[in-house]
Structures are given as structure tokens and as C-alpha cells.
Amino acid sequence: MATPPALRATQYFLLAYRRTWRASIMSTFVSPLLYLLAMGVGLGSFVNKGGGAASLGHMGYLQFVAPGLAAANAATAAAGESTFPVMGGIKWTRTYFAMLATPLRVVDVLAGHLTWIGARVAMAVAPYLIVMAAFGVTPSPEAAAVLPAGILVGMAFSTPLVAFAATQDNDGSFSLVFRLGMIPLFLFSGVFFPVSVLPVGLRVIAYATPLWHGVELCRLLTLGRLGAASAAVHAGYLVALAVVGAVIASRTYTRRLRT
Amino acid sequence: MPGEPLIYGRGLVKQFGTVRAVDSIDFAVERGEAFGFLGPNGAGKSSTMRMIACVSPRTSGDLSVLGLDPDRDGARIRGRIGVVPQEDSLDLELTVRENLYVYGRYFDLPRSELRPRIEQLLRFAQLTERGDDRVEPLSGGMKRRLTIARSLINEPELLLLDEPTTGLDPQARHALWDRLYRLKSQGVTLVLTTHYMDEAEQLCDRLVVMDRGTVAAEGSPQGLIGRYCTREVVELRFGPGESERHADKVADIPERIEVLPDRLLLYTDQGDATVEAVQRRALAPVSVLVRRATLEDVFLRLTGRQLVD
Numbered sequence: 001m002a003t004p005p006a007l008r009a010t011q012y013f014l015l016a017y018r019r020t021w022r023a024s025i026m027s028t029f030v031s032p033l034l035y036l037l038a039m040g041v042g043l044g045s046f047v048n049k050g051g052g053a054a055s056l057g058h059m060g061y062l063q064f065v066a067p068g069l070a071a072a073n074a075a076t077a078a079a080g081e082s083t084f085p086v087m088g089g090i091k092w093t094r095t096y097f098a099m100l101a102t103p104l105r106v107v108d109v110l111a112g113h114l115t116w117i118g119a120r121v122a123m124a125v126a127p128y129l130i131v132m133a134a135f136g137v138t139p140s141p142e143a144a145a146v147l148p149a150g151i152l153v154g155m156a157f158s159t160p161l162v163a164f165a166a167t168q169d170n171d172g173s174f175s176l177v178f179r180l181g182m183i184p185l186f187l188f189s190g191v192f193f194p195v196s197v198l199p200v201g202l203r204v205i206a207y208a209t210p211l212w213h214g215v216e217l218c219r220l221l222t223l224g225r226l227g228a229a230s231a232a233v234h235a236g237y238l239v240a241l242a243v244v245g246a247v248i249a250s251r252t253y254t255r256r257l258r259t
Numbered sequence: 260m261p262g263e264p265l266i267y268g269r270g271l272v273k274q275f276g277t278v279r280a281v282d283s284i285d286f287a288v289e290r291g292e293a294f295g296f297l298g299p300n301g302a303g304k305s306s307t308m309r310m311i312a313c314v315s316p317r318t319s320g321d322l323s324v325l326g327l328d329p330d331r332d333g334a335r336i337r338g339r340i341g342v343v344p345q346e347d348s349l350d351l352e353l354t355v356r357e358n359l360y361v362y363g364r365y366f367d368l369p370r371s372e373l374r375p376r377i378e379q380l381l382r383f384a385q386l387t388e389r390g391d392d393r394v395e396p397l398s399g400g401m402k403r404r405l406t407i408a409r410s411l412i413n414e415p416e417l418l419l420l421d422e423p424t425t426g427l428d429p430q431a432r433h434a435l436w437d438r439l440y441r442l443k444s445q446g447v448t449l450v451l452t453t454h455y456m457d458e459a460e461q462l463c464d465r466l467v468v469m470d471r472g473t474v475a476a477e478g479s480p481q482g483l484i485g486r487y488c489t490r491e492v493v494e495l496r497f498g499p500g501e502s503e504r505h506a507d508k509v510a511d512i513p514e515r516i517e518v519l520p521d522r523l524l525l526y527t528d529q530g531d532a533t534v535e536a537v538q539r540r541a542l543a544p545v546s547v548l549v550r551r552a553t554l555e556d557v558f559l560r561l562t563g564r565q566l567v568d
Contacts, residue, residue, distance in 0.1 A: 002367055003364075005334075008364050008365050011361065012350075012361045012364075012365075015361050016350060016352065019353065020352070093349075094346065097344065097348045098349075098350075099365055101312060101342040102365035102366055103334040103337050103338040105333070258314065259275070259315060
């Protein structure tokens with residue numbers, strides 16, 4: 001049976017990952033779990049005692065922070081996989097050009113790489129689900145949907161970033177993406193505290209960022225409180241961003257790779 | 260259709276912004292031959308190759324590869340050709356075998372078919388012992404042989420090689436030429452670009468000389484030498500800057516004379532007779548050399564001696 005062209009490209013990334021997976025364990029599994037323990041359990045014991053549970057809407061802090069961290073880790077993993085490896089495909093190992101000398105087309109190379117990024121995001125989200133289940137903070141059966149929701153968050157970050165990365169001549173701008181983009185988002189998108197405590201100006205900005213929508217989506221899913229309206233708003237926003245990013249990426253990829 | 264050329268270009272143009280890298284060229288490559296694009300840097304060889312390889316859309320003109328149109332059937336054409344790019348695109352972290360395997364997967368070749376073919380290609384490329392080694396520590400010649408082995412994974416009927424031996428030492432170049440002869444004897448059509456004249460003379464049945472995006476000449480290596488040069492060249496070497504004042508004394512002897520700062524090149528069909536005639540004029544060159552004319556003489560005549568940067 002014929003393998004779809006995009007998945008043949010994905011196979012390359014899988015094979016390359018088998019050589020480097022040990023190095024990625026720390027960043028995708030261990031550090032997030034340390035965060036979860038320090039924040040959810042350590043800091044959480046203060047928050048819960050100090051009446052925080054009431055202002056969080058009667059839930060423990062671990063329950064509050066875990067789905068937020070899952071969404072944030074999905075976004076961070078997606079950003080890492082959507083910047084440096086794209087530059088590698090174009091300039092360092094030139095894998096994209098090797099692929100394009102074969103029957104694979106630019107759209108196959110793009111779709112194949114995005115598929116792989118989706119798989120990496122799933123690997124980054126899954127440990128949170130396991131830990132949440134182990135601590136008994138997944139009351140709702142819908143909590144399992146945090147996995148696809150996390151992949152959606154990852155794609156909303158990934159497609160615009162690969163579109164951008166394909167326009168760059170070197171990796172210099174990527175550290176700015178992290179310092180000025182990913183880290184502020186991580187801190188102010190409602191992962192650690194509800195954005196309702198922010199001054200109104202910052203709150204409006206937070207509502208406009210993709211990570212806040214991702215955090216809300218994952219949190220409401222674990223609580224089983226996701227209504228149709230908020231599902232439409234949050235998922236709709238992320239889907240729209242992912243689709244617009246993919247359309248732009250197919251243009252920037254074509255411009256860069258088919259000269 | 261029998262008799263139809265394997266590759267056919269007419270009025271082929273590639274434009275980058277305001278620069279015409281390829282400026283309306285005509286050529287045809289027949290099945291089974293080794294065809295060369297020769298030219299200095301920036302002549303448009305690689306741009307032409309990339310259009311033939313269906314990775315770069317043409318600006319205008321006609322192009323047909325294997326009887327198909329690269330604009331419409333790019334993926335199908337790429338499935339039947341092999342490409343050795345100018346810059347290696349091997350994955351240095353993967354092993355030799357993994358590089359071949361993953362490349363074969365791009366063509367959707369099943370594992371059962373790939374396994375024996377990889378072993379066969381490793382033997383062909385003399386890399387069997389290094390099959391499970393990472394690519395990074397391999398020598399330049401080995402990497403190049405691996406790139407050629409990789410390009411053969413789909414058993415192509417047409418192989419495109421963009422400067423296949425640039426940067427290799429003489430041993431590695433000869434080893435590579437030997438592999439290319441073998442492919443040619445198996446019926447694979449070879450199309451290559453090079454700026455090494457000896458490579459073109461060794462490998463190509465026919466070639467075009469490109470200069471500034473156009474075709475300056477076309478023919479077999481011997482045919483081009485016959486048309487654009489004499490059979491032999493007499494080189495008279497003088498001290499630096501001295502050749503010019505001797506030029507007038509011998510200018511009437513050969514068919515054509517070229518004055519370089521330290522040498523006079525006398526183009527002639529009878530080298531020994533020319534040398535005798537020169538000796539009667541009582542010049543005292545530092546050295547006298549009679550040699551056969553080469554493609555390099557043709558090349559320099561057609562594309563000039565100025566450096567192109």
C-alpha cells in the first residue's frame with residue numbers, strides 16, 4: 001500500500017529522532033514534571049491554605065495549574081520544533097532539498113514536518129495527563145481530550161512559526177521569539193493565576209493571545225465544564241490561527257525552496 | 260516515441276529578479292549518452308540543471324524531460340531520475356545505511372525491496388564496511404560516493420550530476436569517474452555540469468559550453484577542438500613581462516597566436532614544424548613545449564580569460 005507522500009517525510013524526522021531522543025527527555029518530560037510538582041504541589045499547598053481555592057472557583061491549585069502547564073508545554077515544544085529544525089532543513093543538513101529531489105513536493109515536505117511536530121507536541125502533553133490522573137485531578141472523562149486540545153495548541157503556534165522560520169537567513173531571530181514571545185506568554189496567559197487578577201489593559205492583551213485560549217480550553221476540559229460556546233471560541237481561535245499559519249507557510253516554503 | 264530526445268529544451272529562460280541566469284538556450288539530450296554543461300561560474304549551468312531536475316520552475320520557453328512537462332508532472336519525473344546536487348544534503352547524524360533507507364522511502368520503495376538494493380549500492384560505492392557508521396566522519400570522497408549511491412536508489416534512467424567531483428582529490432575523482440562509466444555502460448543517461456575540462460573530455464559524448472546564460476558552442480569534445488582550435492599548441496615561455504616584445508617576431512608562423520604575460524601560445528596543426536620555424540628566428544625562450552590542444556583551449560577561447568566573480 002502506498003504511503004502518503006507527507007508521511008514519507010515524517011518518517012525521516014522519526015528516524016532522526018531515534019538518534020537524539022535521550023537528549024530531549026529532559027526538556028519535554030523531566031523539567032515539565034518538576035514544574036508541576038513545585039507549582040502544583042509545593043506552591044499549591046500555600047495557595048490552597050490561603051483561601052486561593054475559593055478564588056480559583058473551588059478547585060485545588062494542582063487542578064488549576066496542571067492543564068495550564070500542559071497547554072504551555074505544548075506551545076513551548078511546538079515553538080522549539082518549528083524554528084531550529086526548519087533552519088536545519090533549509091541550511092544545515094539541507095534535508096528539505098534532499099526530499100524535494102524526490103517525488104515529494106513542497107506541500108508534502110511542509111505537511112510531513114508539521115505532522116512530526118504534532119507528534120512531538122503529543123509527547124510533551126501526555127506526561128501531564130498521566131500525572132494528573134495519578135493525582136486524581138481529572139474528574140471529567142473529557143479530560144482525555146486534553147491530548148488533542150494540546151496538539152491543537154501546538155499547531156496554532158507551529159504553523160505561523162514555521163512560516164516565519166522559512167523566511168530567515170540564520171537562527172539569530174529565534175532567541176527573540178522565545179525571549180519576547182514564548183516566555184511572556186508562558187507567564188501571563190493564565191497558566192499560574194487567573195488573568196482576571198491582571199489590570200484591565202493587560203487582561204485584554206491576554207485574551208487576544210493564543211496561549212490563553214489554549215489554557216482555558218485544556219482547563220475547562222479537565223473540569224468537564226467546557227460549554228459549546230466557549231469550545232467554539234477557544235478551539236475556533238486556535239484552528240483559525242493554525243490554518244492561516246499553514247496557508248502562509250505554504251507560501252514562504254514555496255518561495256524559499258522552489259526558486 | 261522512438262527517436263524523441265530524453266531531455267529537450269528550446270528557448271529556455273530562467274530569470275531571478277532582473278538577472279537572466281539562463282537566457283534562451285536550446286539543447287537536446289539523447290537516451291544513453293553522457294551530456295555535459297560546461298562553463299565558468301555563473302554561466303547558468305546549475306540553474307539549467309535545477310530546471311531539468313524539476314525543483315526550479317522555468318521562467319519561459321519549452322522544456323521536456325522523459326517526454327513530460329516539469330511544470331505539470333514534476334513529481335512523476337523526479338520519481339524516475341536521480342539527482343546528485345552540488346552541495347551534499349546527507350544527514351550527518353544518521354548512518355550510511357539509514358541515509359540510503361530514508362531516501363528510498365521518499366520514493367515509497369518498500370523495506371523488502373530496499374534492503375537488498377542498499378547492499379548492492381554500498382558495494383557499488385565501495386562503502387560496505389562503513390554501512391553502519393555515521394556519515395559525519397567520512398571523507399569528502401566517501402560522502403560524494405554515498406550521494407551518488409543515494410541518487411541511484413530508485414534505479415533512475417537519467418542521472419543529473421551538478422559538479423560531481425568539485426573539491427575531491429585526484430584519487431577520489433578517478434574512483435568516481437570509474438563508477439560513472441559503469442553506469443553509462445549499463446545504459447543510464449548522464450547529464451553533468453563541470454568546470455573541469457579533463458572531466459568533460461573523459462566523460463562526455465557531447466557537451467555545450469555555456470557563457471553568461473547562453474550556449475556558446477555545442478558538439479563532441481574532439482569536434483569542438485577541431486572547430487574552435489588547432490590540433491596542437493606550442494607554448495613559448497619567457498621571463499615575466501617579456502613575451503609581448505617577442506610576439507611580432509613569430510606572429511606569422513602559426514594559425515593564431517595568443518600573448519600572455521609570460522608566454523606565447525602558438526596554435527598550429529604541426530607542432531614540430533612550428534618549433535623549428537621558431538628556432539630559426541633566434542629567440543631565446545626559457546622553455547618550449549608542444550602539446551595537443553585540449554578542451555581547455557576551446558573553453559578559454561569561447562569564454563575568455565577574465566575572472567568571473
